[in-house]
Amino acid sequence: MIGTDFVPSAYSNSVAKGKITWKSPSNIALVKYWGKKENQIPANPSVSFTLDTCATTTTVTYRKLEEEGKDYSFDLFFEGEPKESFRPKILTFFKRVEHYLPFLKSYHFTIDTSNSFPHSSGIASSASGMSALALCLMSIEKELQPEMDPGHFNRKASFLARLGSGSACRSIEGDLMQWGLHKDTQGSSNEYAIKYPFPVHDVFKNYQDTILLVDKGQKQVSSTVGHDLMHGHPFAEQRFLQAHANLTKLQDVFAQGDLNGFIEIVESEALTLHAMMMTSLPYFILMKPHTLEIINKIWAFRERTNTHVCFTLDAGANVHVLYPESEQEIVYQFIKNELVAYCENGQYICDTIGYGAKKM
Template identity: 30%
Template sequence: MKIVTAVAPVNIAVIKYWGKRDETLILPINDSISATLSLEHMCAKTSIVCSPDLTETKFWLNGELQPTDSKRFQNCLREIKKLVNPNLEYLSWNLSICSENNFPTAAGLASSAAGYACLVYALAKIYEINGNISSIARMGSGSACRSIFGGWVRWQMGNTTDGSDSLAVQIAPETHWPEMRVLVLVVNDKTKTYSSTSGMKTSVETSTLLKHRAANIVPQRTKEMITAIKNKDYKTFAKLTMQDSNQFHAVCLDTYPPCFYLNDTSRAIIELIHFYNQNKGETKVAYTFDAGPNACLYLLEKDVAEVIAMINYVFPPTSLKSDYFKGDTVPSKKLD
C-alpha cells in the first residue's frame, strides 16, 4: 500500500485567464499571471491511498463521493499515468482519493485551482514522477496549472495544438516581494450561479471585446505586469491589476447573455478603493475579482492595518468577513 498527502494553495490572478481555444485540452486564448498564496490558509488538501485491496477507484471532495468518470479527472489521471514507468507494480492498483478545501468551494475563490493542483501533485508523488506537471494540472482546471508553483507565476498560453507548451512558469519566487499581502473579502460564499466553464464558453462565442482583449491588450499588459512585479513597482502593479479585473468583468457584460459575477457590494468595494486611494494621494490598495463577487485586495504590509480598519468601518464585520493572509510571498496570518 502507498499513501501520500499533499497541500496546495489557491492563486489569485492579476492578469485574468478567460476563454479557451481548446475546450478538451484547456488551452487558453491569452497568457495570465497570478500570485500563489502561502500554505497556511486557503488550501486544498488531498490524500491518496493506492492499494491492491481497493476494488475500485473512488474520489471524495469535502466528504462527498464524486463521479470518477468526469472528463477532467480522467484526463489528469491518464496524462499522469502516461509518465509512469510501465513496470511499476502498483500502476494497476485502485486509488482512494480524499480531498478537502478549507474555504468555500466553487464560490469564485479559486477552489478548483488549488484542488486540481493538489490532486495532480499528489498523483505525481504516488507514482514517483518528476518534472513540470503544470500542463497536467491545467487539464483539470486551467488556473490550476499556476498553483503548481509558489510566488509569482505566468501561464504561457503556448501556440501548439497539442498543448505541450501551454504551461506555468515562475516569474519570481515567494521570497521576492515579502511586503506584499492579500486580503480576501468574502462577500458571498455560496456556489456561483454561472460556472467559469460555461461563462468562458459563451464569452468566446459572443464577446467581441474578448477578442480585442486577447489580441491587443493582454500581450502588452503581461509584459508590463512582469516588469512591475520584477521591479516591485506597486503603483504600476496595482493599476494593471485593477484595469485587468475591470476589463474581465466588462467582457462578462459583453457576453450574450451576460454573466453577472459582481454584485452591489463588489461594486461598492471598487468605488471605496478608488475613493480611498484618491484621498490618500497615492495608490495604497488594488482590488481584483474572479468569477464571483468576492474581492481580493493586493496591498503592502504597511497599509494592512489601516485598510482593514477602513473596510470594517464601511462594511461592519457582520456584513462582510475579512481575512488577512500573511506568509512567504503573499502571505498568511488571520486577523480575528
C-alpha cells in the same frame, strides 16, 4: 516542453500500496485568463500571485489491483464524508490524464480532501483541489520512476493540474506564476505554468490579500460556460492583445516597484474580465451591488490616504483587496471599519503571498 514529453517510459519500480498527502494553495490572477481552446489551452497568457492560507489538503491512499480494471477505481471523501457530486469531475480528469499516467487503472485510490476555507464561501477550490490531486498522483509516479528530477516533477504536475482546471497549473509553485505563451517571456508555455522569470522588487514580496466574501452562493454562470462564450465574442481578439501587452508592461512595474503602475494594470484587468462577461451573448453579471460599493470605498480611501491598496476580482462577486505589507496596519483597519459590513455574514479571509504546494 510539449505534452508528448510527459508520456513516461516504462516504469523502473513496482509499488504495491502507499499513502501520500499534499497541501496546495489557491492563486489569484493579476493578468486574467478568460477564454480557452481545446485541451484546456488558454486563449491568452496570465500571471498570478500564489496564495498561502487558502489551500486544499488531499490525501491519496492507493493499493495495486490484482489485475488492471476496465475503468477507474476510486472512493472520494470531502472532509471525511463521501462526496458523490465530485465524482464526475474526477472521472473527467482521470480520462484526460490517463495517457500521461498509465498506472491509473492498475490501482484503487481513496481520495480524501479538505479545504482550509469553508466550501460554501464562494472561494473557488478548483485550482487548489486539482493541483493537490495532481501532485499526489505525481508522487505515486515518482515512486514508480524514482530517477525523475524535481524540475520535471513540477512541470508535469502543473501540466496535469491544467487538465483538471486551467488555473490549477499556477498553484504548484510561487510566489508569482506565469502561464501561457508570451512573446516577451522566454520559456513560457501553454502546457504548464512557470515561475515568473523576471526581477521583482522587494515591495511585492509578502504582498497581502484580504478576500471579502460578498456572495457565497452558487454562481449563476459557471466559469467553464463563461470561457466558452469568448468564442465569437466581439471584443475577444482585442482582449487577448490587451493581456499580452499588460504582461509586458508588468515586467517594468515589478522590477521598479511601481505600485501605481501595478494598481492600474491589476484593477483594469479585473474590470475587463467582468466587461467580457457583460458583453458576451448571452450576457451576464457576476458582480453584486456590494462588490461595487467596496470598489468605490477602496478608490476613495486610496485617494484620501495616498496608500496603495487596490482590488482584483475572480469570476464572481468576491473582492480580493491587495496591498503591500508596509501598509498592512492602516489598510487592515480600513477593511474592518468600512468594508467588512459589505461581506455576507461579515466573513472575510486574511491571506498573503505564498510559495507553492507542500508535501505533508
